[in-house]
Amino acid sequence: MTHHGPDPSPEPTEAGGGVRSVKSAERTIAVLEYLSSADHACSLREVSADLKLPRASAYALLTTLVNTGWIDADNAGRYRIGLRALRAGASYVEHDDVVQRAQPVMNELNIELGETVHLARLDGAEIVYLATNISRHSLAVVSRPGRRLPSWATGLGKAILAGHPWDEVDQLLPETLTPRTVHTFTDRAALRAELEEIRRRGHAVDEQESTIGLRCFAVALDFSSPPTEALSCSIPVVRLDADRERHIVTALLRARTRIVH
Missing domain, CATH: 3.30.450.40 (GAF domain)
Structure with a gap:
C-alpha cells in the first residue's frame, strides 16, 4: 500500500534532540570558509594542517570542490575560492x-x-x-x-x-x-x-x-x-x-x- 502521509521515520538525532550534523558537510564548509578568508592561494598541506584534516580527506574534498567549480586550482597545486562561490555570494547580496x-x-x-x-x-x-x-x-x-x-x-x-x-x-x-x-x-x-x-x-x-x-x-x-x-x-x-x-x-x-x- 502506498503511504501518502508524513514519513513516520524520524531523522537521526543527537542525544539533545537536535538533528545530527553531517561531518562531510561540516568539513566542506570549513574548507570553503578557510579559502574565502585566505589572502593567498593555499596548498594541500596548509589546508590539511590548518583545518586539522587527514591529508587524504582534505585532498578528496578539494578535488570535489574543484570539479564542481566552488574552488580553483593552479598548476602548482594551490587552491583558491572559485567562481561558483562568487556567484552564490552575489546572489545573497542581490536578494x-x-x-x-x-x-x-x-x-x-x-x-x-x-x-x-x-x-x-x-x-x-x-x-x-x-x-x-x-x-x-x-x-x-x-x-x-x-x-x-x-x-x-x-x-x-x-x-x-x-x-x-x-x-x-x-x-x-x-x-x-x-x-x-x-x-x-x-x-x-x-x-x-x-x-x-x-x-x-x-x-x-x-x-x-x-x-x-x-x-x-x-x-x-x-x-x-x-x-x-x-x-x-x-x-x-x-x-x-x-x-x-x-x-x-x-x-x-x-x-x-x-x-x-
Missing part, C-alpha cells in the same frame, strides 16, 4: 532585503558626497561588507562586498556594537583585540567608553583605526534591536575639515532615516 532598501539611498549619498559609501552587517565579532559605492576621487580606499574586518576596528562595527548591551559585546569579542593600526582600540575599558560616547553622539567615527590616513563616519541602521547593520562614509583625512565632517554626518543621518522608515 538581501536590507541591501535592496539601502542601495538606492547609497547611490544618492555617493553622488552627493563624492566619497565611498559602505553597507555592512555584523557576523560574530566581525563585520561583512554587503554593498559599496566607490568614491569618484582617485585617492580612495575601498572594501569590496564580502570583505570581513574586526568590528572593534571599524566605524561600521562600532556603530553596531554601540547598540548592544556591553555584556553582550564583551562576550562577543575575542579575548585579545588585535589591532589593525596603532589607533585601533585594544583595551576593553577604552572601547566600552568609546561605545558609550557613540550612543550619546549618535554616530561612530573610525579615526584611522582600520586604515592609516582614512577616517570613517558610520550610523547603525535600526532594522532590529539591537542593530546588525550600519551605513558609513569613508574619506581620506587630507580631504576633511570641520565643515566637511558635519556635512557627511548630517547626510548619513538623513540617509538612515530614509532607509529605515
Whole structure:
C-alpha cells in the first residue's frame, strides 16, 4: 500500500534532540570558509594542517570542490575560492532585503558626497561588507562586498556594537583585540567608553583605526534591536575639515532615516 502521509521515520538525532550534523558537510564548509578568508592561494598541506584534516580527506574534498567549480586550482597545486562561490555570494547580496532598501539611498549619498559609501552587517565579532559605492576621487580606499574586518576596528562595527548591551559585546569579542593600526582600540575599558560616547553622539567615527590616513563616519541602521547593520562614509583625512565632517554626518543621518522608515 502506498503511504501518502508524513514519513513516520524520524531523522537521526543527537542525544539533545537536535538533528545530527553531517561531518562531510561540516568539513566542506570549513574548507570553503578557510579559502574565502585566505589572502593567498593555499596548498594541500596548509589546508590539511590548518583545518586539522587527514591529508587524504582534505585532498578528496578539494578535488570535489574543484570539479564542481566552488574552488580553483593552479598548476602548482594551490587552491583558491572559485567562481561558483562568487556567484552564490552575489546572489545573497542581490536578494538581501536590507541591501535592496539601502542601495538606492547609497547611490544618492555617493553622488552627493563624492566619497565611498559602505553597507555592512555584523557576523560574530566581525563585520561583512554587503554593498559599496566607490568614491569618484582617485585617492580612495575601498572594501569590496564580502570583505570581513574586526568590528572593534571599524566605524561600521562600532556603530553596531554601540547598540548592544556591553555584556553582550564583551562576550562577543575575542579575548585579545588585535589591532589593525596603532589607533585601533585594544583595551576593553577604552572601547566600552568609546561605545558609550557613540550612543550619546549618535554616530561612530573610525579615526584611522582600520586604515592609516582614512577616517570613517558610520550610523547603525535600526532594522532590529539591537542593530546588525550600519551605513558609513569613508574619506581620506587630507580631504576633511570641520565643515566637511558635519556635512557627511548630517547626510548619513538623513540617509538612515530614509532607509529605515
